[in-house]
Amino acid sequence: GDSVTQMEGPVTLSEEACLTINCTYTATGYPSLFWYVQYPGEGLQLLLKATKADDKGSNKGFEATYRKETTSFHLEKGSVQVSDSAVYFCALKTSYDKVIFGPGTSLSVIP
Amino acid sequence: DTAVSQTPKYLVTQMGNDKSIKCEQNLGHDTMYWYKQDSKKFLKIMFSYNNKELIINETVPNRFSPKSPDKAHLNLHINSLELGDSAVYFCASSHRVVRVAGYEQYFGPGTRLTVT
Numbered sequence: 001g002d003s004v005t006q007m008e009g010p011v012t013l014s015e016e017a018c019l020t021i022n023c024t025y026t027a028t029g030y031p032s033l034f035w036y037v038q039y040p041g042e043g044l045q046l047l048l049k050a051t052k053a054d055d056k057g058s059n060k061g062f063e064a065t066y067r068k069e070t071t072s073f074h075l076e077k078g079s080v081q082v083s084d085s086a087v088y089f090c091a092l093k094t095s096y097d098k099v100i101f102g103p104g105t106s107l108s109v110i111p
Numbered sequence: 112d113t114a115v116s117q118t119p120k121y122l123v124t125q126m127g128n129d130k131s132i133k134c135e136q137n138l139g140h141d142t143m144y145w146y147k148q149d150s151k152k153f154l155k156i157m158f159s160y161n162n163k164e165l166i167i168n169e170t171v172p173n174r175f176s177p178k179s180p181d182k183a184h185l186n187l188h189i190n191s192l193e194l195g196d197s198a199v200y201f202c203a204s205s206h207r208v209v210r211v212a213g214y215e216q217y218f219g220p221g222t223r224l225t226v227t
Contacts, residue, residue: 034215038152042220042221043115043203043218043219043220043221044154044203045218046215046217049215093214097161098156098159099144099216100156101154103151103153104153104154106152
């Protein structure tokens with residue numbers, strides 16, 4: 001069945017370090033792909049998205065490219081800040097409108 | 112303006128009780144969802160309604176019953192609460208029709224349910 005796999009956390013980085021959170025998926029058809037972020041005590045909010053192969057989503061310095069050949073959608077940021085500390089979820093939307101979330105990756109950025 | 116709101120934010124109750132969580136969205140979306148997030152942050156879909164019609168009903172105990180009085184509201188009623196029901200419950204909404212840019216879900220702030 002359809003699924004999303006993310007690298008396990010927690011991930012701890014120093015401020016201004018580079019971030020990569022790996023995400024791979026299994027899906028039939030052509031899903032849309034998303035990254036959501038959950039700050040402490042809050043609900044999830046969309047960070048970025050891509051709807052077809054080779055699309056690049058970007059927002060707040062984060063980027064992810066929809067790679068159909070490797071079924072991946074890795075999240076990257078060149079220089080993280082303390083305010084980026086949160087849980088990050090990779091997700092896909094299937095052709096039958098179901099959204100499947102990965103297990104989440106907790107990121108802590110220390111000054 | 113709050114896009115997706117949930118009440119209550121916190122709910123502490125005893126085993127065996129019946130409780131409800133309410134959700135409202137003012138985004139004009141036609142699809143609403145309930146998710147359960149466990150202590151490890153794992154997010155699992157429970158239900159989805161499109162235009163008041165149930166379209167996704169995952170393997171959830173029948174003690175959980177969603178009710179959608181209109182497109183803007185999706186409430187969750189839980190009977191005979193158990194310890195394992197303790198979690199954070201999130202409501203979300205979206206457009207169902209895929210647009211050129213795709214669609215995303217908008218989440219409420221969550222309801223932390225603690226069953227003692």
